[in-house]
Amino acid sequence: MSQSLRLGVAGLGTVGASVVRMVARRAGAIAAATGREVRVTAVSSRDKTRDRGLDLTGVTWFDDPVALASSGEVDCVVELIGGSEGPAKATVEAAIAAGKHVVTANKALLAHHGAALAKAAEAKGVTLAYEASVAGGIPVIKALREGLTGNAVSRVYGIMNGTCNYILTRMEREGLTFKACLKDAQALGYAEADPTFDVEGFDTAHKLAILVSLAFGVEIDAEGVSVEGISAIQPLDLTMAEELGYRIKLLGVAQVAEGGIEQRVHPTMVPKSSAIAQVMGVTNAVTIDADAVGELTLIGPGAGGEATASAVVADIADIAAGVARPTFGRPTASLAPSERVAMQRHEGGYYIRLTVHDRPGVAAGVATRMAERDISIESILQRRSESAASKDPHGRSGQPVPLVLITYAATEGTIRAALDAIAADGLLAEAPQLIRIERE
Structure with a gap:
């Protein structure tokens, strides 16, 4: 068996802790599948005293995630800090500069800096992997980048934010107002204290921008996404949608159009007979329209510690097995400019x-x-x-x-x-x- 792959996990929140547990729990299966032992050798988080229920015996603790990324004790950095700037960006940049592979779940970082980070990773000959950044445990990145290489994609759309889908589901089923459902979502931990990023569509926009690059071979253009949220939706709209044979979902939609690619996030009426209309609660779904396979819909958990960790560990396993793909499906130099289509x-x-x-x-x-x-x-x-x-x-x-x-x-x-x-x-x-x- 080859030399072990040493992981440094930066960020020990819900997902980070789940990754550490999953790597330990599935160590034998991962080694059997990849031909290489994978183990966590270093971690970093803001609070060392917090009890996370993890056995970190023999694991080096770093107060500074950038120091972890530069350390000689790790071969692959798993960035689970979050945010498009600050420590997350500095950690990923430091890891790539040090010639280390990176796995991240950070959609905001990729939406805003993905092109530059991918170019840096290419120059260093390392992998930048991010399956967990879109739709949690659904393997949509792998489907677009690998499984559908022989297809020409014409449209990608889906439910990519569980908070919004939960709120719209409750509003429809119980006739509640947006504000009432949001309050419940916050109490259950589905929505943040400041829910703007989710309910106004920005989270979905970041995820859509990533899928657009993969699906259509263009540079990421997060600023080119037209964005509307769900805060203006009223119970009457859901009632009328029901009478007319539709259901309202917050969708991210990207499709080939005259002059470029439409990229839009907004509340959308979808026929009740469609597969995506059946997706309720916090579940996510992504539909890909392609010439060879027709319509392909992937449905599953879009968030949560175990589901997101599943996608992170899948990326880790690929790196351990030596599977290397261009970050956005092709070398960055061959990505076409993203031509914006006005809404x-x-x-x-x-x-x-x-x-x-x-x-x-x-x-x-x-x-x-x-x-x-x-x-x-x-x-x-x-x-x-x-x-x-x-x-x-x-x-x-x-x-x-x-x-x-x-x-x-x-x-x-x-x-x-x-x-x-x-x-x-x-x-x-x-x-x-x-x-x-x-x-x-």
Whole structure:
């Protein structure tokens, strides 16, 4: 058997501790599969006194993760600190500079600095592996980089944030508000005290940017992702989606479009019959559309200590076995520039909820403004308060009521222009709700 692979684990939170346990628990199986013993020889974390339930006998402790990365006691650095800057970035840079392999779960670091880090790793002849950075325990990185090499990918989309999926699931099933569900998610540990990164879509955007590079052979462009979160979703939107045969999910979507690659994160209506619509709770799912295999959907746990550690250990095993692949599927020099496609050019169906004054001619005025821009309406639904309407002999209360439109394919720019015209006509009682429809 070859000389053992010595691991230095930087960050002993939930995932880091799970990695240490898994490497010990699966030591025999890993050695049998790779032909090389793998063992943790060094660790680093902020609090040395904390009881993590780990046996660190014979393991060197480093207060400074950069010192761990530079140490002669490790061959491979496992970075589980998190964050796009600071200690995480410095640790990975130090490890690569010292000629050590790196395994990370850090999607923010890769989204913002992946190209530079991959180029540095190539120059040093070391591996930068990151299966755990997207969708936790789902092996989507390996699927895109290795399993689908013979395919031309046209679209990648999915549920990549368990917090958002949990909130939307609870809102749909129990009729709760976003704020109520978020509070429960925080109490259960699914959401951070400051949930902005998750619920406003930035976490999903980082993951999508990584998948785009792998799927389409382009440079990572996190700033090119159009991002909207779920905080504006109301229970009525989920009720209306149910009536119309849809379910609302926060999706990250990337697809080939005229002039480049669309990259977008937003609440999306998906047909209830689709595989991704069945994914509930904190579960993640990623669908890949490719020419040879058609539609491939991977579903599984997107977070959690054991699930994420599973992906980390898979990367470690590849390094131990000597399996080496270019970081983003091809040498960095051959990655094409990422050509941004403006969101205004996106074309698709839309769910539009307008809060209008319940009076004669309003629906006709809305339809007119849509028709002026050649926007075809597939269906229109209006809800009125029966108690308020009963006070008016013509059945009109004059009070704000929801008017829901489903459109056929139209461009984002055209839809926005029509909504601006409707607002200018004084027909709206509040800002419109706009949700894109992703059909199968």
